[in-house]
Amino acid sequence: MDAELLEPGQRIAALTGLAPAGDVGGTLAFADGLIVDAGADARAAGRGEGAGERTAETVDATGWIALPPLADLHAHLDKGYTWTSFGQPEGSLDDAIACWIDHGENHSSDDIKAGARRHLVAALHAGVTTVRSHTNYHLGDDPLRGVRALIELRDEFAGIVDLQIVASPGSSDGPDDLGRAAVALGIDLIGGFPHLAEDPRADLERNAAFAEEFGLGMDLHTDETLDAASTGLAELAARTRHWPAGVIRSAGHCVSLSMQDAETRARTLAAVAEAGVSIITNPLTNLYLQGWQHPVATPRGIPPLREILAAGITLAAGGDNVQDPFNPLGNADMVDVASELVVAGHLTPAEAWHVSSNGGRAAFGLPPARGRVGDVADVVLVRAAHTAEALAERAPDRIVIRDGRVIAVRRRVVSSVLDLRALPTPPSAPTSEGALL
Ligand SMILES: [Zn+2]
CATH class of the missing domain: 2.30.40.10 (Urease, subunit C, domain 1)
Structure with a gap:
């Protein structure tokens, strides 16, 4: 056929x-x-x-x-398609977080599930069969409604889209009751945001100790800032280097790496490779959220992808945000992400597809899908x-x-085009009333 x-x-x-x-x-x-x-x-x-x-x-x-099936290793399914209902905000990471806090209480369980399902269906049609999603503890009653919605969808999509769910132990300066409840519900990995905490090292330690307590892997938002002094990636590598080989440890974003000098980068990347930490780059969101304070020679906020690959590190990619306060334009299609890895990240098209497919599968813990026998x-x-x-x-x-x-x-079929030959011939000297700008 x-x-x-x-x-x-x-x-x-x-x-x-x-x-x-x-x-x-x-x-x-x-x-x-x-x-x-x-x-x-x-x-x-x-x-x-x-x-x-x-x-x-x-x-x-x-x-x-x-081609190998696509893998989105950094999604926020519980935030999808909220940009309009959250007031069409624009701005930096801080602005997006503030908007999320302002509107989050009204984001119901049904809203979360509908947006997450729409995201997964769009991703599946695009060729994405592997997704790792972070989820927040939502403001208002029932902070675990995002975790539960994603767990239901993980079951619904089983065998079609593999989904890993990441949640933090709870706010960095509060109790870890929510994290314990999320683990009991069945999340896959421990998350966190050390660069946003008052004491990033203490927050890393708290996240890592929590993951160790439950025997779970960890995927942390890491150094999502243009501040070169943010060295969470090196600290994550040092903290997890003795973890057993099969336990996942991933660092998402790694924006500050792009601002550090060559020597610091080389030292950090060697430690990351040795520790078995995978890096997940999120070019669309970082291009959008970073650089608002740098109107001249605006930085890209994308880590040095070729150096990461050359260091032998598993490099994956994520779409991150889909039409939410963190990026009004995401669309769940990893081909858009891979394209940006070429245009903004300076990988070849083949490298970009690899990072967006088998790189993600490796970081997820899945066998490769290269099209080779076996x-x-x-x-x-x-x-x-x-x-x-x-x-x-x-x-x-x-x-x-x-x-x-x-x-x-x-299938996206172009069904018809205008027959240009059927257009009337324009007058050779348009009148002033007929002129167009
Ligand atoms: Zn994220």
Whole structure:
């Protein structure tokens, strides 16, 4: 069958005619949820089907490329789509936090769940099958309503979008009752914001000790400031370097790294690599929130991505905010994030896609999905000639395949254009009434 005809639920034995992109080109064969040798696709066809499932098809994917599925490692699902209802604010990180505090009490459980669900559905259609989301303790009655909403969605999307939920022990100068309740509800990782605390080192220690108490990993907002003196990343590396290899430790943002001298950066990145800390860059939100106080030579607020990769550190990316006070323009599509990693972060298109897919999977603790024999049978089909075109055009047509089965299809068809030849010929000398600006 032709790829044009694919619909969710269709099992696939093999994709043929793929244009080369990354490790994949020509034929990609699937069996039992894994990539298999293309020569084995005849044997693979029809296998792995349960009762009532459709026959696995060989699909002509001419005109498409198969890329690793996208992974958004820094989201705030509980904040999504609030920019309008929260008063259409603009400004810095401090302004966004103040707006959140002003309006947060009215953000109901239903609002949170509706926004988070819309975000996950949009992400899925874009080819995102892995999401790590932070959540706040919400103001007013029932501060755990965000945690509960995300846990319900984690169950609802199980097997389609893998979701990790991050929550802090509680405010840095208060009790940790909320954190304990969130752990009891089933969050995955401990979060925090040491750079916003009065004593960042003490707050890091509190977060790390809390994570250790429950045997959980940790993902901290780290150095989300242009102040070069903010050295939370180095402190996080020092604090977690003795943690067992399988325990997640991630640092989101790492903005101040971009303001530090080369020697400091090199020293910090060596320690981060040795400690096994992954870095998660959030270019859209940092480009938006940082730099408001620097009208001349405005800094980008993006960490030195190529230096991070060269140091051997796992680098992932996040969309961070979707149409909320922290960024009015996010859209849950990691292709927009990857594009920014090229334009503002100076990675190649292939590097940017890797960071936005397998980099995220590694930070999440998932096996790679490179399209190689033995990898999971997860790809996103993109109608494009190559990776750069997929990013440049924001590749509207995508088909998301997981475990060898189509789980989402997105089609954006341009249905018609104006027939320019049918336009009346303009007068050669327009009258003053008819002139346009
Ligand atoms: Zn964040």
